[in-house]
Amino acid sequence: MSDSTFYINTTDDDEGDLKNALARREMVIYPTKKILVTAVATRLLLKISDLLTKQERVDVALTGGGTGIDVLRAASENTAQGIIEFPRVHFWFGDERFVQKDSDDRNAKQAREAWLDSLVRNGLLPEENIHEMPADTRTRQEADVAPARTNDEILDAAAQTYNDELREALAGKDNPVLDIALFGVGPDGHFASLFPHHHAMQVHDPDVRVTGVSHSPKMPPLRLSLTLPFIQSTRYVWMVASGLTKADAVHSAIDHPGDPDIPSSFAAGRHQTLWMIDREAFSSQQHLLD
Numbered sequence: 460m461s462d463s464t465f466y467i468n469t470t471d472d473d474e475g476d477l478k479n480a481l482a483r484r485e486m487v488i489y490p491t492k493k494i495l496v497t498a499v500a501t502r503l504l505l506k507i508s509d510l511l512t513k514q515e516r517v518d519v520a521l522t523g524g525g526t527g528i529d530v531l532r533a534a535s536e537n538t539a540q541g542i543i544e545f546p547r548v549h550f551w552f553g554d555e556r557f558v559q560k561d562s563d564d565r566n567a568k569q570a571r572e573a574w575l576d577s578l579v580r581n582g583l584l585p586e587e588n589i590h591e592m593p594a595d596t597r598t599r600q601e602a603d604v605a606p607a608r609t610n611d612e613i614l615d616a617a618a619q620t621y622n623d624e625l626r627e628a629l630a631g632k633d634n635p636v637l638d639i640a641l642f643g644v645g646p647d648g649h650f651a652s653l654f655p656h657h658h659a660m661q662v663h664d665p666d667v668r669v670t671g672v673s674h675s676p677k678m679p680p681l682r683l684s685l686t687l688p689f690i691q692s693t694r695y696v697w698m699v700a701s702g703l704t705k706a707d708a709v710h711s712a713i714d715h716p717g718d719p720d721i722p723s724s725f726a727a728g729r730h731q732t733l734w735m736i737d738r739e740a741f742s743s744q745q746h747l748l749d
């Protein structure tokens with residue numbers, strides 16, 4: 460394969476049901492991780508700017524994870540930031556590690572350090588436009604010795620808090636959903652904090668936007684996540700993956716839409732479902748381009 464960018468599938472940008480959304484998935488393959496994260500950051504900024512010409516505010520869910528945070532770092536260096544009226548942009552999170560607010564594990568802390576804090580410092584983004592998921596207000600020691608039932612109750616309350624914040628904030632929009640949601644993919648195929656066969660995958664009620672995730676197979680064990688129905692109500696769902704360790708997961712997600720073994724195979728947006736990956740993450744599907 461040459462060092463070019465490849466597009467697989469196309470979408471007609473029509474609204475459709477979940478089956479159609481899964482059938483209309485697009486994929487863009489970039490030659491390197493560096494080009495990938497720059498391209499995703501640029502696309503994100505341009506899409507926000509485009510949407511702001513048509514609507515009053517834009518709501519974006521950010522992701523944690525190595526590649527996801529690199530995208531935000533790339534956004535912080537991108538001159539296209541200059542075309543965006545950030546006071547009309549609200550940043551949310553697709554999932555969060557339920558740890559103390561100052562923990563380096565928190566996706567929100569990493570996202571702030573990579574990009575959001577610099578927007579606030581430079582007077583571009585109002586602090587109140589950053590909607591962090593709740594943090595664990597207990598000490599780590601207290602959380603470690605708490606009974607599972609207590610943890611579940613605390614997680615449920617935290618999920619309800621973020622659910623209500625989303626519901627109230629989005630209520631004034633013509634379409635009370637997120638506009639763009641960015642997600643990373645784990646080697647096990649998880650996205651957000653939705654892990655294979657985990658109870659958090661069983662939420663089907665579209666009014667339940669957020670769920671607690673206990674006993675996460677990836678550390679830390681307590682998490683919060685947007686639910687599948689809420690993610691699938693989002694207009695633009697963008698998946699980002701890089702590196703050889705993600706190749707099998709990406710392959711399975713694309714080959715087997717709607718497979719509970721691979722949560723990211725359920726990723727779908729109402730207008731667009733776009734996978735953006737680098738060549739290493741594509742290596743299991745190389746035959747499609749040969």
Ligand SMILES: O=C1O[C@H](COP(=O)(O)O)[C@@H](O)[C@H](O)[C@H]1O
Pocket residue numbers: 522523524525526527554555556566642643644645646650651652677
């Ligand atoms: O724990 C998480 O993992 C996924 C994937 O992260 P990566 O480092 O393997 O790219 C991430 O998307 C999610 O936000 C995060 O909480």
